[in-house]
Amino acid sequence: MSSPSSNAAKIRLIVVSGLSGSGKSVALRTLEDLDYYCVDNLPSALMPAFVRAVSEDAKDMHPRLAVGVDVRNRADDLNRLPGILAGLAEVGIAYELVFLDTRDEVLIKRYSETRRRHPLSGDQLGLADAIALERKLMRQVAAIADRVIDTSELNVHQLRRLVIGELGMKTGSMTLLFESFAYKHGVPPDADFVFDARCLPNPHWNPQLRPLSGRDAPVREWLDSQPDVVLFREHLQGFLDTWLSRFKDEGRSYVTICIGCTGGRHRSVNLVERLAEHFRESFTQVLSYHRELE
Incomplete structure (x- = not known):
């Protein structure tokens, strides 16, 4: 991240990643309710520019940021994520990478109940195979996560409360x-x-x-x-x-x-x-x- 901002130390960034159907959208919507500036499916390569854009102007700076990163990103983009996060840390951006995981059988049940299409499924790839492929593609992101949350036993309300209680609170406030x-x-x-x-x-x-x-x-x-x-x-x-x-x-x-x-x-x-x-x-x-x- 070039030209470090003097406001970098005031920024808190939460990167929300995980498997499709694990609750990433719920987590991001909850963080948005907590006054985070949220961007979903942002290419990893654009993350430094995004942080820089909202931190350069002290008057309009938004110190609480959340970014959704998932399998919709290109594979090479996902592979660059560790280096990009390391670059943000070098200029003083405090970040936390949270990875939401869910057991395969729970994901299959959720997709069956909602009748939504998995982003990797298609004519040549069934749901179970799409989930397996996604796990493979997201393995490196999960490996560097600061926190992995298993949402298999959480409903929407419980996940929302977990995000509010453990991820989104302002330090020192109730x-x-x-x-x-x-x-x-x-x-x-x-x-x-x-x-x-x-x-x-x-x-x-x-x-x-x-x-x-x-x-x-x-x-x-x-x-x-x-x-x-x-x-x-x-x-x-x-x-x-x-x-x-x-x-x-x-x-x-x-x-x-x-x-x-x-x-x-x-x-x-x-x-x-x-x-x-x-x-x-x-x-x-x-x-x-x-x-x-x-």
Whole structure:
């Protein structure tokens, strides 16, 4: 990487690689939610130029970068990746190469369920053979990975939480994840706080509001007109204002606050969005996630 930037030390780069179907797209979307500047399927040869372009101007610099590299890159491009990463390290770019792996039988099941086409499969190559070829082509990338994550037993939600909790957090800050859910589909297993909004007036019974979600303005306005909803939200806000700061003082890096209602579409979604808005004023990293809407 020529002409090292004085801003290099401020850059953090995560390179996400792995097998097709292992969850790379989920990981990159999650990092994007965490305010990373993400580029998928960037040729390795262009990585230094990409980093340089976003680090040269201190005013417009984006210090958190993520790049997806996979078998869609040309073979010679993949072979150059170790040297390219070494060059970035020489000029002070802190990077982490994360490789997502999955067992063959799980990949075959995932492709069968989604009916998507493997990027290497075709008339002359079946799915199992395409996966085997991909493993061979990606072997060198996996060998130099700083971290290999086996996603065989992880669903989309679990992988997303893993990325948030272990890869995407800002050093020294506490990440808040506000998550809405439907009780009929179960309580999220890794919740730190769970609040039940089923006692509140339900927009579901209004035919005009039923097709909408708690993120839509008509539902938001309707819920804001309900005194019990306003009181419930104020009480939650006050409780969390008090206790989340204690968690932060104790050095916690990640807290999940889950709010559930019957269908996970209106009341819980609205409360999650409103609480996330409130806490973005006092926490640097606040995410909202709606399990039943994803």
